[in-house]
Amino acid sequence: MTDATASLPITSLKDEADRLFARKRLRTFGIPGVILAYLVYVFFAFDVPGLADRMRLDNAATLVSDSYSYKTQVTRDNRSGDITVAKEGERKGAYPEGMTPDWVEMTDGGAVVDLPDGHRVLFGPDNSAVYIHPSFGEITAQVSRTDGVTLSLPEADLPDWISYSKARLDIRTEAGRLTMTRSKTEVFRYFFGWELFWFTLDSTYHNTSVFQIVFGPQLDETRSNITGAVQDFWNNAMWRHKDVVWALGETVLMAFLGTMGAAMIALPLAFIAAKNFTPLRLARQVVRRFFDFVRGVDALIWTIILSRAFGPGPLTGALAILITDSGSFGKLFSEALENVDNKQIEGVASTGAKPLQRYRFGVIPQIMPVLLSQILYFLESNTRSATIIGAITGGGIGLMITQAIQTQKDWEEVSYYIVLVVLMVIAMDWISGWLRGKLIGRKD
């Protein structure tokens, strides 16, 4: 008896186990296979092979070198013969009349520019310039209105670091760069660091140390040293510290107003959307669909709609966050409300409390921890969203970043702003964590 009955289940069990293994094998190999196939499809759909051609490595190199170094330009206008020195070639960074860096020496009708490692450029009369290369020799070039740029070299062959045509000469060495066209001759010298971060050249406090400012003699007759230094730093035209601080403030403001406003709108509506507080099915459905709608339309579309009405600025961003998040908050709060314990409400009701008092003392204390932790979490994540929304509507630090990226040359400012944004987000993360700990107690 045992023989006959046992043999049947064993084979069927074995079959079942085999099928199970086969299914499991299919899953363990099938799912990665599907993912791989999808990635291959996307690889071609996104034209990744063509990316190498489109990749602009010179742009990448500019970006990296510009974010940690800057150049000072010595420019001669080949028509008037005037020589100017300016950091990054910008008007805001120009050396005032009569002031030059110590590696530029103005001579009669020309200038001597010292570059590192013994390289040197002489601006001579009649729009000529000599580049003195310590190992290669002297490269003499001259511009005239009729012949364009003429060049004379110590050797017959043009080395690969010089590109030359009648219209333009470009000498690039590791020490610097000389370009010459009909209109101007320019020498670039590269320096490590961010230019004029503290004070611009026209400030009295340029090139003074902190010690000199705090303890040294008064540099400006009208202002005390510390006030003057703070004023000049605050109004620095190159780095615009004032605007940057305002922009950061606007971004945090957008997140704060948007999140708190959304929470205040969502809370009463959440009572209508919660099953245990609103028996009326129709009202519940209306409010819930409203939440789904504002969430589904998405911050991007709200931003576009609102910026048509209010124009660019922080208020538009705050309202966009407010509208989108009132949907998210409404959903979360109504779920929290559906999970409240009825005993507490009954207890409050038994003391003769009216509906509003019942909500205030029976419900709110129960959902407060959930509410606060969600609000604080959203506040933190909205600081980041506010940066992005600011880039679209035109407000806050997001706008400054996109503007700096679009000029495509102020990469040091881009990296500065990125550092500030990262610090801002980390600070908000920390503050919201601290507040959460203070208000509802730590989890661990």
Add this chain to the structure above:
Amino acid sequence: MTDATLHSPQRSVGDIQTHYMALTRQKRMYSGIAIAVFVLLMVSGFYVADARNAGGFWDGWHQILDFPAGVLSEAWEKRANLPGLMVKYLPALIETLNIAAVATLIGVIFGLGLSLMSTRGLAKWPFLIPVFRRISDILRAIPEIVIALVLIFMMGGGPVPAMVAIALHTAGAMGKLYSEVNENADLKPVEGLASVGANWMQRMMLGVIPQVAPNYLSYALLRLEINIRASAILGFVGAGGIGYELRNSMTWGQGRFDEAAAIFILLFITIVVVDQVSSHFRNRLIGTGGH
């Protein structure tokens, strides 16, 4: 102890009540101050934001509906075009979805690695835990738009910059969320596997992942929802997909609002459908396999 309470009858009801009332008053005063500060912040914040906005709130609020009304009326006039336009923009929508999906996939894989490296008890190199935590903090803190714009400058427009930007952000976010999940994982299977000589990779794949997979998947689905929105936004700044088409039709303005309306509808439907599908699966994952 009973003695002490019995021997001070005069300190009973009246004192306790006054003491209680004093405490209550103090508490009320503190919450009153907190509320006053909050209201002050909200009101002054509103006025600052209003003053720094190009158009004021009081002038603008009755115009909110002008633009949607303009779009809707034009779309209604040309409603015959809408189905055709929606088909026309379907490839762009698929591109947006692809960006989000690939970014989620890659971000989740990297986030998984980051989370395992930054969880106590699981990390391969415990002394590097703070380093990996800071890496995910920083990845999370940099807004996608910044990475996307920098990459667009280097590699030109198209979906890849957006994909990379979203993937990096996702990796940071998942690194944090997953490490919180990992901390709740039972370490016994890991120890068991270690005792039979499994290497780190095997311990993680066989001991940890099966425990946390439902939570992982649920978070990944939630991320997918968020990333679809992000990918549409990045398209708006030039990274391809439906956002890019939306900006083109918006900058054109009146006359092409039917296209804008078609894109709005596509985007809205997509977000709502993905929301519903993902919340359905998330409920199932957490309902059956969660802890």
